[in-house]
Amino acid sequence: MEVIGGKWKVVILCHLILGTRRTNQLKKLMPGITQKMLTQQLRELESDGVIERKVYNQVPPMVEYTLTEYGSSLKDILDSLCKWGENHIVKVHGVNHDLLEESILNH
Amino acid sequence: MEVIGGKWKVVILCHLILGTRRTNQLKKLMPGITQKMLTQQLRELESDGVIERKVYNQVPPMVEYTLTEYGSSLKDILDSLCKWGENHIVKVHGVNHDLLEESILNH
DNA sequence: CTGTATCCTGATAGATACTG
DNA sequence: CAGTATCTATCAGGATACAG
Numbered sequence: 001m002e003v004i005g006g007k008w009k010v011v012i013l014c015h016l017i018l019g020t021r022r023t024n025q026l027k028k029l030m031p032g033i034t035q036k037m038l039t040q041q042l043r044e045l046e047s048d049g050v051i052e053r054k055v056y057n058q059v060p061p062m063v064e065y066t067l068t069e070y071g072s073s074l075k076d077i078l079d080s081l082c083k084w085g086e087n088h089i090v091k092v093h094g095v096n097h098d099l100l101e102e103s104i105l106n107h
Numbered sequence: 108m109e110v111i112g113g114k115w116k117v118v119i120l121c122h123l124i125l126g127t128r129r130t131n132q133l134k135k136l137m138p139g140i141t142q143k144m145l146t147q148q149l150r151e152l153e154s155d156g157v158i159e160r161k162v163y164n165q166v167p168p169m170v171e172y173t174l175t176e177y178g179s180s181l182k183d184i185l186d187s188l189c190k191w192g193e194n195h196i197v198k199v200h201g202v203n204h205d206l207l208e209e210s211i212l213n214h
Numbered sequence: 215c216t217g218t219a220t221c222c223t224g225a226t227a228g229a230t231a232c233t234g
Numbered sequence: 235c236a237g238t239a240t241c242t243a244t245c246a247g248g249a250t251a252c253a254g
Contacts (some may be wrong), residue, residue, distance in 0.1 A: 001188075004196065005112060007247070023216055033250065037219060048199070049227040061254085077191055080183045081108075086111065087180075092155075120234075128239040130236055141228065146237060168234085 003048045008033055008041045013071070013078055016051060020066040049092065050074060110155045111181065113133070115140055115148045120185055121157060127173040157181060 008030065012068050015021055027038055042065060045051045046069040048084055050071030111117055113138065122128055122136050135146055149172060152158045157178030163169040 001116060010108060065218065073191060076187045080187060084180060084184055170236060
């Protein structure tokens, strides 16, 4: 739970499951997150060994984040978590399915 | 994550998967938890509909907690979570397997 | 574009004492 | 036995400004 318990970590991980992403791509995928939180959560995921940070020395800067092989072992958890979470949100909050992505990914 | 994200919730749920437990049983199973936290986490799990609280009117009081049917749907998540967590602790903290239960359930 | 540095607030949790 | 009430400490997270 310490590894995936941060407010945005599961969301970040779900995005990275789909492939490598740049910092700004992640930011656009999660409009509700602040720059500070994004960096912070990414650093923690990195130091836990589940994602990798690749810096390209150029101007303007470019940084890519990728799921490590170890991080990929979280896929099962993420999947069952997302599945359960969707049902739960629909059940408890009565959100219809079209609003789910927005509801989940932005908050 | 809001449902299982509390500091002790996954531990409580893991115990309740094995069967109904009384308050004091849970307390003994988790030496590190305080009375306050135990009650609090149980109440939250209850209001999320994943556990059920049964009060027997007697002296001394007896209260039993059981996983609801809905709560049982968390079993997959809990399983994969525990599995991954064990590996992670061994890998990161170098804890040997005998110390795992103590390490996990008490902190 | 990516990231750091502050400052600040609310949530979370620990300790302790008390109640029916 | 099970739970409540306080009070306090800590921490995660938000807002904002700044930097290479």
